[in-house]
Amino acid sequence: MTTMPTVDLPFLDITAPDFRFDSPAVAAAREASWCATTPMGLIVLRYAEMHQLLRDPRLAQNGRRYLDLMGISDGPLYDWFVPMILHRQGTDHARLRRLVTKAFAPRMIEDLRPFMRDVATELTRRLADRDECEFMADFADPMPVRVMSRLLGVPAEDYDLFQRWSTDVGLVFSFNLPQVRARVEEAVVGLHSYVDSLIEQRRADPREDLLSALIAAEESGDHLSTPDLRNLAVTLVFAGHDTTRNQLGLALATFAAHPDQWRLLGERPELVPQAVEEVMRWAPSVPTSFRFAVEDLDLHGIHIPAGTFLMLGTQAASRDPRVLSDGDRFDVTLPRETPHLTFGGGPHFCLGAATARAEIAESLIALTSRLGPPSITAPVPWRPPTALYGPESLPLRFDHR
Numbered sequence: 001m002t003t004m005p006t007v008d009l010p011f012l013d014i015t016a017p018d019f020r021f022d023s024p025a026v027a028a029a030r031e032a033s034w035c036a037t038t039p040m041g042l043i044v045l046r047y048a049e050m051h052q053l054l055r056d057p058r059l060a061q062n063g064r065r066y067l068d069l070m071g072i073s074d075g076p077l078y079d080w081f082v083p084m085i086l087h088r089q090g091t092d093h094a095r096l097r098r099l100v101t102k103a104f105a106p107r108m109i110e111d112l113r114p115f116m117r118d119v120a121t122e123l124t125r126r127l128a129d130r131d132e133c134e135f136m137a138d139f140a141d142p143m144p145v146r147v148m149s150r151l152l153g154v155p156a157e158d159y160d161l162f163q164r165w166s167t168d169v170g171l172v173f174s175f176n177l178p179q180v181r182a183r184v185e186e187a188v189v190g191l192h193s194y195v196d197s198l199i200e201q202r203r204a205d206p207r208e209d210l211l212s213a214l215i216a217a218e219e220s221g222d223h224l225s226t227p228d229l230r231n232l233a234v235t236l237v238f239a240g241h242d243t244t245r246n247q248l249g250l251a252l253a254t255f256a257a258h259p260d261q262w263r264l265l266g267e268r269p270e271l272v273p274q275a276v277e278e279v280m281r282w283a284p285s286v287p288t289s290f291r292f293a294v295e296d297l298d299l300h301g302i303h304i305p306a307g308t309f310l311m312l313g314t315q316a317a318s319r320d321p322r323v324l325s326d327g328d329r330f331d332v333t334l335p336r337e338t339p340h341l342t343f344g345g346g347p348h349f350c351l352g353a354a355t356a357r358a359e360i361a362e363s364l365i366a367l368t369s370r371l372g373p374p375s376i377t378a379p380v381p382w383r384p385p386t387a388l389y390g391p392e393s394l395p396l397r398f399d400h401r
Helices: 024-032 047-053 063-069 076-081 090-103 106-128 135-140 142-152 156-173 177-204 210-216 226-257 259-267 269-282 353-370
Strands: 035-038 041-044 288-293 297-299 302-304 309-313 374-376 395-398
Touching: 041 047, 047 309, 063 076, 063 288, 076 177, 076 226, 090 210, 090 226, 106 135, 106 142, 106 353, 135 142, 135 226, 142 156, 142 210, 142 226, 142 353, 156 177, 156 226, 177 210, 177 226, 210 226, 226 259, 226 269, 226 353, 226 374, 259 269, 259 353, 259 374, 269 353
Parallel strands: 041 309
Antiparallel strands: 035 041, 288 309, 297 302, 374 395
């Protein structure tokens, strides 16, 4: 799993229980080199190199190789994860993405905004009635689950079921996957069965939802197959819930440390779109993304053999002082000319970026307009900082306006 670098590189133990990507150790390693070694392999720390590698066809996301590293070579998890659109390459990926993009139209997301606003307002109203809350359970979990369920056409009575399944599916990107494999596979099986039933219903009775649009999507006579529809729907449930859930939690934890920024948003809601980008730059729920070398390559003095597992350090790169002179300052008033890399780049740029931005924006508008700055009231348990990061729970108290 490790490479054989040709020069001395800094070392970061990303598996340590207290490791954080916003630590002084990461900043020091980034100053020393564009990459560092870890127990898992190389990690890229600087913006320019990560921006380049996100678009380099010599690196690929490979679900089979990732699961091989975890000792998993078959089963329901394997059957879902390996053919995921994220892991398709070349013409196969381009074909799938064209069809999905036709269905995932900007108009569909904008039509969903009033629903997002209503959900965010309702959840905020409940928080306003309490002295304290557990933000993840009371807001960060239900918000994206309701939105993604509405987008796919899942009835409201099944929201809780989808929330449990999508939470467990998200564990696929944890370094202790073998220990939680049974939970992930149970969720995959449940989602597959439910989605198959939903596909059958929408084929017989199309509606104004994303699943109906995916079924109807056509490109030169080509349509999505039932296995592709099933895989996409399960992937959207997982991606649309867990990443946004964690991003909302990270946003509130960040504002708890910057209460003046929260007050400013309450007074100037026009800053919210910019605040969304700043939150995702400062504390991304995807602090790293994974790649494998398709062939031997040499990058800036480092030899990377084919098959090497490589991490792209999103959070470290988005604070790189080479592209952001004040990257270590959180400030929602600053228009950042250099875009953050949380949504990736190149042919695999996140399909759900517009949805996530809209959800976080509507959440921040609802919360800052009604509630004073949050403060954390108890120790916060955090996920390990691998591919998906955020608070497991977030006990908060909001100041009264």
